[in-house]
Amino acid sequence: MQKPVMVTRATLPPFEEYTEMLKPIWESAWLTNMGQFHEELKEKLKERMKVKGLELFVNGHMALELAIQAFGLKGEVITTPFTFASTAHAIVRNGLEPVFCDIRPDDYTLDETKIEERITDRTCAILPVHVYGNICQVEKIQEIADRHGLKVIYDAAHAFGEEKDGIGVGNFGDASMFSFHATKVFNTIEGGAVAFRETWLEDRLYKLKNFGIMGEESVEYVGGNGKMNEFQAAMGLCNLRHLDENISKRERIVKRYRERLGGKEGIRLGTVDPAVSYNYAYMPVVLDGFRMERDQLYAFLKEHGIHPRKYFYPCVNAYECYQDRYDPDETPVARDISKGVMTLPLYPDLPLETVDYICDLILGTAGQAASVEENTLER
Secondary structure: OOOOEOOOOOOOOOOHHHHHHHHHHHHOOOOOOOOHHHHOOOOOOOOHHOOEEEEEEOOHHHHHOOOOOOOOOOOOOEOOOOOHHHHHHHOOOOOOOEEOOOOOOOOOOEEEHHOOOOOOOOOOEEEEEEEEEEHHHHHHHHHHHHHHHHHHEEEOOOOOEEEEEEEHHHOOOOEEEEEOOOOOOOOOOOOEEEEEEOOOHHHHHHOOOOOEEEEEOOOOOOOOOOOOOHHHHHHHHHHHHHHHHHHHHHHHHHHHHHHHOOOOOOOOOOOOOOEOOOOOOOOOOEEEEOOOOOOHHHHHHHHHHOOOEOOOOOOOOOOOOHOOOHHHOOHHHHHHHHHHHEEEOOOOOOOOHHHEEEEEEEEOOHHHOOHHHHHHOOO
16 A cells, blocks of 8 residues: 655654764753753754844744743734734734734735734734745835834744845844744754844743743743753754755755646746745645646545645634634635645655656646556655
């Protein structure tokens, strides 16, 4: 029986390399609370990401939730409905109100031309999302924020390691959250980080991720447990050594997809910004006038052992938990993109032959592809 081709697969270092990292953890019995590997990973990531300040967290969601808390915000936060659930949930769990703004049709990031019409006297911040590694219109968003006295906190879960015009993406806005989940370009099994420029945030974030504890007998903040443990940090240090090689492999796969699917009727691949150094985290396609509806093609691919993902569908403002509070029709671009989008399988060791087979299925040449299916699908 053929092994299914999933939309992604966790990138792991050589087994022996990771297990060798575990020996000093066993010897010290220091498993968490900002140990040796935690501090080493933190410094290496600051250098890699070209950021001044960085705090590590147990996962990306806790990183975002505590980053928002660190600013002591009250009122409304303008954000995008075309994102993962975590983005809006982090706002709501801080007692704030998400205000959904539509997205750009070319790169799916927050439409900066529609932000100001969403600003009220209760607006305290903008929370844009770098989608699929597409970096937001950071300069224009910052101009709007400065004009209205708003904070800018980026959800940069998809943009680890990227730069725009040579500037690390974590330098934009007041803070940026990164996810190191198992499925990301860089993973620490679970994990995340917040990058920032203001030095006061280092102390605040450190204390918020450790229950708000200030000292042995002092707890000043209502914090949480957001600490990254040593096993996560060790995985991160191992994966960091192989990051460039893995991104290069991803780039090769994305280029093959774009060569095969680019310019085909009914398939939109999105724009590429020459100013951005991409991490090639995702391979989204949007079906618009294609010979199949998105859900039909999704089911067809699954029948042939290919498991893409409807990412992001539905839009956050269509979630059941926000029912009767928001209307997805108020963000029509995001609504329509969500109904047509699908991310295709992408991970460093995905064979190009399998990419070709997937493209053959999509383009309707499955008859030719079927004869080579036995050899191309992973076993």
